[in-house]
Each structure stands twice: as structure tokens, then as C-alpha cells.
Amino acid sequence: MNNLWDQIRRSQDEDDEEMMATNAIVMAAVAQESGNQHRGRGSHPGRAPNEERFREERGKGMLADYFVDRPVFKDAEFRTRYRMSLNLFHRISTDLCQYDRYFVQRSDATGKVGLLPEQKMTAALRMLAYGAGADQCAEYCRMAKSTSVAALQHFTRGIVNLYSTQYLRAPTAADLRRLLTKAERRGFPGMIGSIDCMHWQWKNCPTGWAGEYSGRKQIPTIILEAVASYDTWIWHAFFGVPGACNDLNVLAKSPLFDDLTAGRAPLVQFQVNNRAHNLGYYLADGIYPRWATFLKTVRNPTRPKEIEFAKAQEGYRKDVERCFGILQSRFSIIRGAARGWHKEDLRYIMLTCIILHNMIVENQRPEDSDDELESDDEEDNNMRPRIAEVWEGPTGRDFDPVGRDAHNMNGFMDRYQQIRSEQCHSNLQEDLIQHFWEFQGNRRI
Structure with missing residues (x-):
């Protein structure tokens, strides 16, 4: 019996030793795996050092290229590569540094100097202007891919938050007077501008949304109405708006006429062909409805006056398409397919491009452009009588029959129906056909 118990004890001791050895092997494997994990992250021993990009030296080189008194590249090269003048760049840089501390150059805990504001802005502008990928900014701006993406996100949000109020606004009364003066010189009194839509292809559209955003070309796109x-x-x-929609669906969701129906927009009054009109209008193509606020061309014109009117309307309507071409040429990121994953990021990119475009247009506008439009030349006045007038507030029963109270439902509905009146559109088209024919005759004389 004693021998049996001795055998049982020996077998138990052998099992315990085998288990301990197995546990030791497992613990060693876990320790090795843990060491491998620690080697790639945090401040643990074995972590690979950061890649030396010489960003401070390259930042000084960038300043010497463009931002010193006697730079290597002159103003013409700066405008070509940054899409704006140096003065406008400095204005944006100053505003962004005051708005977002991300663009301020700082030092880390070890005393190493960070990126210059010019480096971060250059990376963002290169991606917007050339459609470059984030990793393509590493060679010149000396920034990692993640840093370039962060710079673009901070830049677009800063531009929209700082300048959208000024550069994405509806025309004020002063703006309307300038636009209407130019329109009268073209033979279209009461014209504010032209309207159209543009599609931006979304390459990385989520699969679940592809059907909603794919239109007749079977490619996911996002629509811009402008x-x-x-x-x-x-x-x-x-x-x-998803690309499966068309111009009419976009118009139904658009806030274009919200201020007008609420009675907050400046009112435009003009008289042509002995008939008074109380709404400004936009030139539009055939898909848009026959509203009083749109002026469409004549389909299949036969009379000479209709032919001349159709040529002029279709030509001036190209202003918005010309604008789309300039916008895409100036910022290649919206000419190619969008590579972003998040729709909100794409919205900020598009609005940033539009704001920068308007800022560049304003910066390049001659200082005497308004004086030229307000010329009192006798010959010019004979060719361009001032027909349209702009009213900033209520002016009386003879002009504003529906009232200006936004809380008055009757006034709201009257304005709503007046905007969508097909009869007013027909009257406007007939009157402008006759007016343009007489305007052309006066110009020939």
C-alpha cells in the first residue's frame, strides 16, 4: 500500500513540474509579445525614433523662397502657385493665427521648434490648388501625412468660420445697385445674375450611399447650386444635395428665396415696355421653372427680335458656367474626384474654395470699377438709361402691396405665389424681348 502511495505522489510531482514548465514558456511568450507591442508605440524602450524631416531648415528655405523682402520667386510665381496675391495671403495668415492657435508656431516639451504658419497654410493650399495628396506635401512642406490632413481640416474650418459672413452673403442694396447697373448696360434691366448647378464626383462615397448619390452617369456626385x-x-x-437629384430637386431644397419670401431682402423695381416689375431675376436654362424670378430663353425662336434675345440670354447665362470653370481651374481639388470619406469635410472644402475665389475676385477688382459703372457720360446714359431701382425698406402702397411683416402669413403667401407666377414670367419675357430689341437698335444707331 505504501508503495502505491509513493507512486501517486511521484506522478503528481512530475505533473506539477510539467505544468510549471509550461507556465514558464507561456509567460515568456507573453513577455516577448508584450515587448514587441511596446516597441512601436508610446515612450517604451525599443520604440523607433521619429523621422527627422529638417522642418526648421526647410521652413527657413520656404520663407526665403516667397516671404522675404527679396524672395527667390517673384509675385507672378507666388500668384500662380498660391492662387492669390502675397498681401491676401498675409491677411489670411494673420486672421487664422488669431482665430486658431494651431497655426501659431510653438515649441514642444524638448524645446524643438514646430512648423511655421506658412508651412501649414502652404500644405493646405497646395492640396486645394493642385489636388495633391497629403503625402505629396512631405517633400516641400516637411510634414507627415496626418499633419497635412490636420492642416487642411483646420484651414478649411477657419476660412469658413472667419469669412463666410462676408464672402458667402446675399447681395446687399449697394451690391444690387452695382449689379443692376451692369445688367442695364447689357440690355437686361432687373437681372441680378445667372443660376446653375455643378456636380462634384465623390470617389470614396460609402457603398450604402452610392445609389442615392449616383445620377444618370452612374457615378456618385454631390451637387453645388450657385x-x-x-x-x-x-x-x-x-x-x-445627392447627385441623384436634378436642378429642380435642388431648387426645392435651396434657401435661395427664403429672405425674399420672408420680406427681408431688398426689393428691386423696374419698368420695361410700359409695364412695372417688382422682382429681380436670374438667367436660367430650360430645366428651371417658369417663375417670375427666372428668365429663360425662347425655344425655337422665329422672329428676329426673339433670335437676338435668345442669343444674348444664352450668352449672359454662361456667366455662372464660366465661374464654375474658373473655380475648378483655380482649385483642382474640386475638378477631380473627391477622396474624402466624410461629407462634412467635403462641404468645408467646397465652401473654402468658393470663399477664397470671392476673396481673389475682390482683391483683383480695379479700385475704380464702381466709378466706371456709375459713369455719368451723356453718351453712356443715352445707351444705358437707369431703369431699375433698389429699395432697402418698405416704400408705400404703390410699390410693396404685400407688406414687409415676416410674421404676416397673408403677406408671406402673396410673396410666395408672386415668385412662382408663370404669368409674371411670361410678361417679363415678352417685355424684355421688346426692350432688348429696342436697346440693340439704339446701340446700332
Whole structure:
């Protein structure tokens, strides 16, 4: 019996030793795996050092290239590569540094100097202007891919939050007077601008949304509705509608006429062909409805006056398409397919491009452009009588029959129906056909 118990004890001891050895092997494997994990992250021993990009030296080189008194590259090269003048760049840089501390150059805990504001802005502008990928900014701006993406996100949000109130606004009364003066010189009194839509292809559209965002070309796109004037300034931008919609669906969701129906917009009054009109209008193509606020061309014109009117309307309507072409040429990121994953990021990119476009248009506008439009030359006045007038507030029964109280439902519905009146559109088209024929005759004389 004793021998049996001795055998049982020996077998138990052998099992315990085998288990301990197995546990030791497992613990060693876990320790090795843990060491491998620690080697790639945090401040644990074995972590690979950061890649030396010489960002401080390259930052000084960038300043010497463009931002010193006697730079290597002159103003013409700066405008080509940054899409704006140096003065406008400095203005944006100053505003961004005051708005977002991300753009301020700082030192880390070890005393190493960070990136310059010019480096971060250059990376963002290169991605917007050239459509470059984030990793393509590493060679010149000396920034990692994640840093370039972060710079673009901070830049676009800063631009929209700082300048959208000024550069994405509807025309004020002063703006309307300038636009209407130019329109009268073209033979279209009461015209504010032209309206159209543009599609931006979304390459990385989520699969679950592809059907909603794919239109007749079977490619996911996002639609931009815009109103542009003769100088390619964009007065209205509505972005984010899925590409499966058309111009009519976008118009139904657009806030284009919200201020007008609420009675908050400046009112335009003009008289042509002995008939008074109380709404400004936009030139539009055939898909838009026959509203009083749109002026469409004549389909299959036969009379000479209709032919001349159709040529002029279709030509001036190209202002918005010309604006789209300039916008895509100036910022290649919206000419190619969007590579972003998040729709909100794409919205900020599009609005940033529009705001920068308007800022560039304003910066390049001659200082005496308004004086030229307000010329009192006798010969010019004979060719361009001032027909349209702008009213900033209520002016009486003879002008504003529906009232200006936004809380008055009757007034709201009257304005709503007046905007969508097909009869007013027909009257406007007939009157302008006759007016343009007489205007052309006066110009020939």
C-alpha cells in the first residue's frame, strides 16, 4: 500500500513540474509579445525614433523662397502657385493665427521648434490648388501625412468660420445697385445674375450611399447650386444635395428665396415696355421653372427680335458656367474626384474654395470699377438709361402691396405665389424681348 502511495505522489510531482514548465514558456511568450507591442508605440524602450524631416531648415528655405523682402520667386510665381496675391495671403495668415492657435508656431516639451504658419497654410493650399495628396506635401512642406490632413481640416474650418459672413452673403442694396447697373448696360434691366448647378464626383462615397448619390452617369456626385454675376463673384452657394437629384430637386431644397419670401431682402423695381416689375431675376436654362424670378430663353425662336434675345440670354447665362470653370481651374481639388470619406469635410472644402475665389475676385477688382459703372457720360446714359431701382425698406402702397411683416402669413403667401407666377414670367419675357430689341437698335444707331 505504501508503495502505491509513493507512486501517486511521484506522478503528481512530475505533473506539477510539467505544468510549471509550461507556465514558464507561456509567460515568456507573453513577455516577448508584450515587448514587441511596446516597441512601436508610446515612450517604451525599443520604440523607433521619429523621422527627422529638417522642418526648421526647410521652413527657413520656404520663407526665403516667397516671404522675404527679396524672395527667390517673384509675385507672378507666388500668384500662380498660391492662387492669390502675397498681401491676401498675409491677411489670411494673420486672421487664422488669431482665430486658431494651431497655426501659431510653438515649441514642444524638448524645446524643438514646430512648423511655421506658412508651412501649414502652404500644405493646405497646395492640396486645394493642385489636388495633391497629403503625402505629396512631405517633400516641400516637411510634414507627415496626418499633419497635412490636420492642416487642411483646420484651414478649411477657419476660412469658413472667419469669412463666410462676408464672402458667402446675399447681395446687399449697394451690391444690387452695382449689379443692376451692369445688367442695364447689357440690355437686361432687373437681372441680378445667372443660376446653375455643378456636380462634384465623390470617389470614396460609402457603398450604402452610392445609389442615392449616383445620377444618370452612374457615378456618385454631390451637387453645388450657385448664383454668379458678370465678374464671376458667387452670391449664393448651396452644397450637399445627392447627385441623384436634378436642378429642380435642388431648387426645392435651396434657401435661395427664403429672405425674399420672408420680406427681408431688398426689393428691386423696374419698368420695361410700359409695364412695372417688382422682382429681380436670374438667367436660367430650360430645366428651371417658369417663375417670375427666372428668365429663360425662347425655344425655337422665329422672329428676329426673339433670335437676338435668345442669343444674348444664352450668352449672359454662361456667366455662372464660366465661374464654375474658373473655380475648378483655380482649385483642382474640386475638378477631380473627391477622396474624402466624410461629407462634412467635403462641404468645408467646397465652401473654402468658393470663399477664397470671392476673396481673389475682390482683391483683383480695379479700385475704380464702381466709378466706371456709375459713369455719368451723356453718351453712356443715352445707351444705358437707369431703369431699375433698389429699395432697402418698405416704400408705400404703390410699390410693396404685400407688406414687409415676416410674421404676416397673408403677406408671406402673396410673396410666395408672386415668385412662382408663370404669368409674371411670361410678361417679363415678352417685355424684355421688346426692350432688348429696342436697346440693340439704339446701340446700332
